[in-house]
Amino acid sequence: CAGVVQGVTGFGAGIVMMMVLPSIIGSIPSSAGISTAICTILSLQMAYTYRKHIDFKKIIYPAVLFITIGTTAMYFSTMVNQALMKKVFGAFLIILSIYYLFFNKNRERKKLSLTVSIFCIVISALCDGLFGVGGPLMVLYFLSTTHNTHQYLGTIQTFFFMTCIYNTCFRIFRGILLPEHLVFVAIGMACIVVGGFIGNKIVTKLDGALIKKLTYVVIGLAGIINII
Numbered sequence: 001c002a003g004v005v006q007g008v009t010g011f012g013a014g015i016v017m018m019m020v021l022p023s024i025i026g027s028i029p030s031s032a033g034i035s036t037a038i039c040t041i042l043s044l045q046m047a048y049t050y051r052k053h054i055d056f057k058k059i060i061y062p063a064v065l066f067i068t069i070g071t072t073a074m075y076f077s078t079m080v081n082q083a084l085m086k087k088v089f090g091a092f093l094i095i096l097s098i099y100y101l102f103f104n105k106n107r108e109r110k111k112l113s114l115t116v117s118i119f120c121i122v123i124s125a126l127c128d129g130l131f132g133v134g135g136p137l138m139v140l141y142f143l144s145t146t147h148n149t150h151q152y153l154g155t156i157q158t159f160f161f162m163t164c165i166y167n168t169c170f171r172i173f174r175g176i177l178l179p180e181h182l183v184f185v186a187i188g189m190a191c192i193v194v195g196g197f198i199g200n201k202i203v204t205k206l207d208g209a210l211i212k213k214l215t216y217v218v219i220g221l222a223g224i225i226n227i228i
Contacts (some may be wrong), residue, residue, distance in 0.1 A: 003192035005215055006042060007199015012215060013192060014039050014133050015096065019091075025181070028085050029077040032132025033177035037168045038188035042196065043161035050154030055058030058145050059159045065118070066125040066134075066159075067166055072123040073129025074170055089131055090226025098137065101213065112144040128167065135160070 004015040014035050021031035047054065077085070112120065120137040128134025138156065146152040171177040 001195065002038075003042075003195020003197075004199040005195075006192070007196040007202075008195060012135075013042060014135060015093075016215065018132055019093070019219060020199070021184075022086065022089070022226070025184070027082065028089055028131065029074070029171075029176045030079070030083070030178070032128075032130070033168065034184050034188065035132040035172040035182050036164050036171075037177065037185045038192055040161060040164040040168065041189045043157045043164055045193075045196075046153060046157040047161050050150050050157065053148075053150040053154040054158050055146065055151055055155050056154050056158070058142070059162070062117075062121050062138075062141065063159060063162055064127075066138075066163055069122050069125035070129040070134070070163065070167060072165050073126045074167065074174065074176065077130050078153040078176060085130075087227050090228075092127065092131060092133075093219050093223030093226065095223075096133070097216045097223060100135070100216040101220075112141065117141055117144070127193060128163070134157060134163075135198075138222075158178055 002013040005016050006013040017035040017038065018031060021035055022028050025031045025034065105191040122142040124134040124137040124141075127136075138159070142152055142159070146155055168177065
C-alpha cells in the first residue's frame with residue numbers, strides 16, 4: 001500500500017508504513033528503523049532516475065544539520081516510555097493528517113528565510129529520528145532551494161537516500177534495528193517496489209486528489225487509534 005500511495009501521489013510511503021508497523025513490531029524506534037531502511041530503495045531508484053539533475057551543493061549543509069539532530073533524536077528514542085511515545089506518535093499522525101487535508105493546498109517554490117529553513121530541517125530531523133517520518137518539511141525546504149521539478153526530485157531523493165543509509169547504520173549500531181528485523185526490511189523492499197510499479201501504472205486512471213485525501217483521513221484515524 002505504501003508503494004502504491006508513493007506511486008500515485010509521489011509521497012507518503014514512510015507515513016503509510018508507520019501507521020501499521022508499530023502494531024506489528026511493538027516498538028516505535030524499531031518500526032521507524034524498518035520503515036527507513038525500506039524507503040532507501042525508493043530514494044535510490046528516484047535519485048538514479050534524476051541523477052543528471054542532482055545539485056550536491058544544496059544537500060551538504062542541510063544533511064549535516066539533519067544528521068546531527070536526527071542522531072540525537074534516535075539516541076534518546078529508546079529511552080522514552082513506549083506507551084507515552086505511542087500517544088505522542090498518534091498526535092503526530094493527527095497533525096500530519098490535518099496539515100495535508102487543510103493547509104497543504106499549494107506547494108510553490110517560495111524562498112524561505114534562513115530561520116524558517118533551519119526550523120524545517122530541525123523539526124524534520126526530530127520527526128525522522130523519533131518516528132521515521134521526516135519528509136513533509138524537507139519538501140518545503142527543497143522546493144524553495146531548487147529551480148525546477150527535475151532538480152527538486154533528484155536533489156531531495158539523493159538527500160533522503162544519504163540520510164536513510166546513515167540512519168539505518170546508526171540504528172543497527174545502537175541495537176534499535178536487530179537482525180530479526182531484516183526479514184521485514186527484505187520483504188518490505190520487495191513489496192514496496194511492486195506497489196510503486198502498480199501505482200505508476202494506475203496513476204493516470206485514478207483521481208490522485210481523492211487518493212491523497214483518503215490516505216490522509218486514514219492517517220488521522222491511525223493517530224486516534226494510537227492515542228486511545
